[in-house]
Amino acid sequence: MLKIGDLAKLAKVSRDTLRFYEKHGLIAPSERNQAGYRLYSDTDAHRVSFIISAKEVGFTLNEIHQLLELEVTKDEKSCQDIKQFVDAKIDLVNQRLADMQRIKKSLQTLSNACCGGEEPATHCTILEALSEQPS
Amino acid sequence: MLKIGDLAKLAKVSRDTLRFYEKHGLIAPSERNQAGYRLYSDTDAHRVSFIISAKEVGFTLNEIHQLLELEVTKDEKSCQDIKQFVDAKIDLVNQRLADMQRIKKSLQTLSNACCGGEEPATHCTILEALSEQPS
DNA sequence: ATAAACCTTGGAGTATGGTCTAAGGTCAAC
């Protein structure tokens, strides 16, 4: 069994992060020793690595919560359920991407219109454009 | 001169938002009446529209703060200064875009590997992949 | 036996961008 510092080192997160995850219902140690120290099993460590992998592919903690519920009840869930979950996330990411691309385009239009010269910016098209009534 | 509710309606934000912006140094009314009511001039209203335009192209309030400083001292600033600011933001947006695209790709790899069938998910490749040691 | 290194808890603080509430003052209309 691992103490919190051991698992933290293994998982490359802080002890605080593990306690934070616990407070939010993501991972709890299977045991405590006499002194109240958290003791994590291999299964616990595995669960933590699941959380970290899921974070790395862009899931929020809330979504990971739902994913973990899918995982622990995977006998009752189908591949369809799980794939749907991932596909919904892909849709979300696509929306964010579209937003960012729209923003990038606006910024580039602003940048391209500006002469970039060293004279005073009293005539700067960027400042002018930002001063116009928003659509 | 406009009262806060008038300006809020004009700018399509809440009164609270205007007070919030004031607290954070973005916009202050040029006057107050006897009763302490905020009174906004046309210049103030113009500044608010600047803020909203800047938000719409993706600047954070912090960045808008800096942009406003550029704007009020635009006699001493050059187009170069301002264009640089926008270009730095474009770089940031590009980084975010790259992150999101990396995430999307990971999610799509996960999704593609899953059979999506209706049988129990005990063999689901998504859950398996997430359970592996993160790189 | 004592110091370092570890563990516990609860709660506050960080950044972002607001929203909402309470308790009260002001103003215009009817």
Added chain:
DNA sequence: GTTGACCTTAGACCATACTCCAAGGTTTAT
């Protein structure tokens, strides 16, 4: 002269994902 719409303030609250702190208990090594 009172109702309703407006205004004021300070401060609490929302989500997100932690991080840090204080005050104390435990374990380990020398």
